[in-house]
Amino acid sequence: MKTFRAPISGSNSLDWVNAIVQGTLLGGLYALFAAGLSLIFGVMRLVNIAHGDLIVLAAYLGLTVTTILGLHPLLALLLVVPAMALFGYILQRGILNQTLGKDILPPLLVTFGLSVILQNGLLEIYSADPQKMNAGALETASIPVGELSFGVLPVLTFAIAVAVIAALQWMFYHTALGRAFRATSDNQETAQLMGLNRRHIFGLAMALALGVTAIAGIMLGIRTSFDPSIGGGRLVFGFEAVIIGGLGNMWGTLVGGVILGVAQTVGAKIDPGWQLLAGHIAFLIILAVRPNGLFPRISE
Amino acid sequence: MPDPLLKLSGLEAFYSDFQALFGVDLEVAQGEVLAIIGANGAGKTTLMRAISGLTKSAANMVTYSGEAIGALRADQVATRGIALVPEGRQLFPSLSVEENLIIGSQLGRKGPWSLNAIYKLFPILKERRNQQSTSLSGGQQQMVAIGRALMANPDLILFDEISLGLAPIIIKDIYAALPGIIGEGMSALIVEQDITKALSVSRRFYCLQEGRVSLSGASATAAREDISRAYFGVE
Numbered sequence: 001m002k003t004f005r006a007p008i009s010g011s012n013s014l015d016w017v018n019a020i021v022q023g024t025l026l027g028g029l030y031a032l033f034a035a036g037l038s039l040i041f042g043v044m045r046l047v048n049i050a051h052g053d054l055i056v057l058a059a060y061l062g063l064t065v066t067t068i069l070g071l072h073p074l075l076a077l078l079l080v081v082p083a084m085a086l087f088g089y090i091l092q093r094g095i096l097n098q099t100l101g102k103d104i105l106p107p108l109l110v111t112f113g114l115s116v117i118l119q120n121g122l123l124e125i126y127s128a129d130p131q132k133m134n135a136g137a138l139e140t141a142s143i144p145v146g147e148l149s150f151g152v153l154p155v156l157t158f159a160i161a162v163a164v165i166a167a168l169q170w171m172f173y174h175t176a177l178g179r180a181f182r183a184t185s186d187n188q189e190t191a192q193l194m195g196l197n198r199r200h201i202f203g204l205a206m207a208l209a210l211g212v213t214a215i216a217g218i219m220l221g222i223r224t225s226f227d228p229s230i231g232g233g234r235l236v237f238g239f240e241a242v243i244i245g246g247l248g249n250m251w252g253t254l255v256g257g258v259i260l261g262v263a264q265t266v267g268a269k270i271d272p273g274w275q276l277l278a279g280h281i282a283f284l285i286i287l288a289v290r291p292n293g294l295f296p297r298i299s300e
Numbered sequence: 301m302p303d304p305l306l307k308l309s310g311l312e313a314f315y316s317d318f319q320a321l322f323g324v325d326l327e328v329a330q331g332e333v334l335a336i337i338g339a340n341g342a343g344k345t346t347l348m349r350a351i352s353g354l355t356k357s358a359a360n361m362v363t364y365s366g367e368a369i370g371a372l373r374a375d376q377v378a379t380r381g382i383a384l385v386p387e388g389r390q391l392f393p394s395l396s397v398e399e400n401l402i403i404g405s406q407l408g409r410k411g412p413w414s415l416n417a418i419y420k421l422f423p424i425l426k427e428r429r430n431q432q433s434t435s436l437s438g439g440q441q442q443m444v445a446i447g448r449a450l451m452a453n454p455d456l457i458l459f460d461e462i463s464l465g466l467a468p469i470i471i472k473d474i475y476a477a478l479p480g481i482i483g484e485g486m487s488a489l490i491v492e493q494d495i496t497k498a499l500s501v502s503r504r505f506y507c508l509q510e511g512r513v514s515l516s517g518a519s520a521t522a523a524r525e526d527i528s529r530a531y532f533g534v535e
Contacts, residue, residue, distance in 0.1 A: 176406060182394040183403050189354055190390040193383070195407040233341035
């Protein structure tokens with residue numbers, strides 16, 4: 001192992017601390033990828049294969065809005081979040097509700113098809129060239145802390161992730177909508193008896209999930225360049241964060257994102273080629289040791 | 301006689317591919333308490349499901365306040381003032397006791413039932429209000445299920461096997477509470493396997509046998525031999 005080759009000097013150990021800090025902040029972005037996935041799985045047991053492509057779609061919508069209106073990407077959230085939420089509601093009511101039932105295969109196939117459609121649609125409209133949103137000084141600004149330096153953008157992303165997850169958690173446990181989500185998730189038939197139309201409730205859940213996805217897409221598009229093909233990778237990161245944290249637990253999803261982020265940056269520190277592999281290995285180890293994730297809420 | 305609140309005309313309903321009801325005719329007047337008796341598999345639960353919209357039928361087979369509701373979804377039926385206390389209670393495990401009650405009221409129908417009224421009826425639920433509903437005893441869970449249905453302030457309440465799986469002493473308590481629950485002009489349909497219990501709280505009864513009404517009449521004057529014949533189908 002390369003770690004044992006070089007003697008660990010003072011600045012070198014600081015590099016490791018830095019890797020862990022950067023990984024933690026990166027985990028915020030992964031938690032944003034995962035939150036929408038976790039929400040819809042929690043409410044309607046739907047595994048959305050197109051989730052990563054929806055993140056990329058949101059990034060492209062952000063790009064379009066910033067280009068046409070000359071808005072700052074963060075202000076573009078004001079348009080992209082409601083647009084994605086509306087798209088989510090229509091998508092759920094128009095297509096996905098029809099696939100839900102005892103059989104888990106139809107929603108997988110349909111969202112896989114949606115993934116293909118989204119990728120090719122984006123390719124047709126925006127071409128395969130990597131694009132990036134311009135967030136100006138925000139991209140390079142940093143806060144020195146001792147000998148370390150925190151990028152403002154990663155810190156902001158992490159703070160947004162914490163805020164989004166806190167808001168989702170609060171919504172789930174302290175609002176009528178959250179109560180309706182939990183009741184529908186528990187028992188769809190009995191929820192109908194309470195006057196809850198599950199089709200509408202599922203539509204609202206997807207709207208909320210894609211609203212969060214819009215935030216994830218914009219933060220992704222500010223941070224790195226993107227092209228229509230990267231959705232699959234974001235889906236995998238989101239999945240891994242959800243599974244590590246435990247299904248149905250939003251704070252667990254944040255922890256899952258952080259563990260994945262740290263594994264990746266520490267892996268990259270050992271060897272740049274190890275970045276993705278280290279994340280997957282961490283995921284597999286946790287899956288082997290705790291098949292239900294670290295903090296499962298759903299016991300079945 | 302005024303128009304009935306609920307009228308079933310030739311109701312046919314299916315339990316998956318299997319036909320469970322064959323042309324059931326039934327009427328519930330405003331404020332009337334009706335008992336539905338019958339053996340296991342006679343179609344009682346399917347009847348409840350068909351009225352509440354969980355099982356759809358042809359629109360005209362179920363009329364409520366003069367409106368054909370047979371083809372409506374369960375949530376649409378609920379908004380019209382029909383509440384079901386389902387067999388097996390079916391509480392929401394992710395919701396606390398109080399949340400289970402509150403969600404019953406989320407249609408916002410006006411009436412005498414509120415959280416306070418339920419807690420007055422079942423004081424134990426107030427003590428346990430922040431607990432998970434699944435941590436309660438069977439009898440207490442049944443109280444939550446009844447309270448949840450009442451919170452909707454329904455005009456017609458359906459009770460499906462509310463004594464199933466409960467200790468006799470608890471069943472006694474629940475039946476003792478029923479007249480106070482049903483009063484105030486609410487109509488009720490009570491599905492029950494215990495014939496004596498069912499007849500004691502109802503004005504009229506219907507007996508189902510293999511998906512058909514085999515006997516109906518006034519509860520007070522029902523002859524035991526007639527009922528057992530209608531119940532078991534023995535000649």
